[in-house]
Amino acid sequence: MRFNLDTYGQLIISGIKGTSLLPEEVEFIKNEKLGGIILFSHNFEDPAQLAELVNNIQKLRDEYPLFISVDQEGGRVVRFKKHFTQLPAMLDLAKLDSPKLVFEAHQVIAKELAACGINLSFSPVCDILTNPDNKAIGDRAYGTDAETVEKYISAAIRGLQTSGLLSCAKHFPGHGGTTQDSHFELPLVKTTLAELKSREMIPFIKASKSRVEFMMMAHLMVDAIDDKLPTSLSPRAYDFLRQETKFTKIVITDDMEMKAIADRFSIEEAAVMAMKAGTDMLLYRFMEDADKALKAIREAVKKRNLTKESMLEKLGRVERCKKENLANYQPIYIPKIADEFNSPEAKKLLAQYQASQTTKV
Template identity: 50%
Template sequence: MNQLGQLVFTGLSGLTLTDEEKKFIEKEDIGGVIFFSKNYESPAQLAELVNSIQNLRKEYPLFICTDHEGGRVVRFKTQFTQFPPMLEIAKLDSPKLVFDVATIMAEELLACGVNLNLAPVCDIWNNDQNKVIWDRAFGKDHETVSKFISSMIRGFETNHLMSCAKHFPGHGNTLKDSHYDLPIVKKSLEDIRNEELQPFIKAVKARVDMIMMAHIIVEDIDPELPCSLSPKAHAILRNELKYKGLILSDDMQMGAITAHRGTGEAAMMAIRAGSDLVEYRDMAEAQLGLEGLKKAQKDKTIKAAEFQDRLTRIEEAKKAYFTEYKPIYIPDLEKKFNRKQNQQFVEDLKKKIAEFNSRA
């Protein structure tokens, strides 16, 4: 496994693969694909798209991922069970409920061939003016957030869905939104260790498969570079938290990155800093990112041993998780969606939340 394409997650333009997308995925041996709402119409269409992508694999299946957090961050709406935001669910103070939510999510995603969920959100919503995280978080303090992190990870992993804790080292105390701008955190590293890092420590103990790096500058870690491009931030994750799994960048097309650096340069910096995978929502940008990595390989900006380290970690994760890919049998899908017991579960959940809120 020596293709640098394995280090790249690419987005796709629509509901089916274009000839150009097929060629890119197959020729470059791309490591993974990320889906957004533009890629979804129905479970059957999604499963067919996944089958067509996995047909292009060289050795191991591709990571197929999406942001399926519940609440407002869900790419697949119709027919998928829609859950209230995690901030609301956490009010019921039941890790078992969160495990059950994760189980339903896992069953539905896996039915369509999605094998990695970019969740749970480990951020603490400790700044009321922060709207980018807000109700995506489980709570306003690290004890609350930590309590539910392992329930969600275990719910995914018991059902063989890979999980990804995000956004390291914590995006809940920022004012700016990294989709558009580069947030700066002025909190001391000691305070961050005692608060923001605690849910990530819990995620590592729960054996989360991936951790996503945030596009934020934490002045006390690295005043020059966002954590996603900073060797110092990656070193905290590897050396202090003793995390051995995969590190994924947040979307490299977010304003926090693109406003300051070219695509190829940013990809090189993320991988050199210690990430294993870089993610792009559009194929044209994924191509530029991959060119940047090839250039870094050619001019030895990234050493061969460093590339090999990333590729080995990816291969080991795929080997551990993915047996031979079996195409999804589309007629079977119907009975896996719109299940009465799932709809009843959500109704009961909403009722309990409404009762709680009326008492609070």
């Protein structure tokens, strides 16, 4: 195995500050052999700039490329707007009762992102909107019942993964019944274990069967699983994920800088707890905190608070994913990017949706 105990950086995805790399970011990515980068709207000016940024990031890779990730769900959760097709929210798209349309929508998303070098989408949302007052999820969900959400999950994953992107099912074990937003506070989930198994798990099981490459563990307090620790830091939650969904690939945390975690634990403490609990990868918005986490992980291994065996298992999952999906990486040829935007497929899809809205009126 190429990855070893000197490549713990492979277990971290971090954000960067601007539209080009700073010298200290270049040094960190290269020296620590970082696993991936997450991009936000502040990293984007236009597709050509984005592709150049990604090319420059990938120049720093070791053997395999970095995961270049983004939240580009459609609706209100999109990081890139200029030139990118702006799709309706998935709740609205799903009302047309067409998995085929959802599949085609995700093909459009994937082709535009892949044209700029993005290779990982943090979607689809597998949450079931069981609480109509839930603003954190809201119209990001595909529906208000398990059967409806399940119906579209496979279409979304296939649309992404057959068009050049890895996908990530989120937010395990289900954020749809909350009123709080984990960006700002720790949501409490009072769902029973029976309800979790018979309802919330259905879309995640579908995602696992659809060969999704990642699952994201949410920052939730789910009493039925663990009444003492948030799910992202709970061994019981990771065991529950693996057992219920039979998922064997990469589990990643939601952003570890969200207040649900950051208000209760230090960066260093939370990083070690999450790794010990069972996550494979940690997600950070800021590189300074990613650096703190990495140092804490190394120290924990040194002190045997984290076992080398468990870390090698995580590294093995990351290596497998990159070897199987990213080994044939080629830099983006920027002059051809424009061909992937404003495509006939995208125009047709938007026309179908707009026609459906006119018919309703």
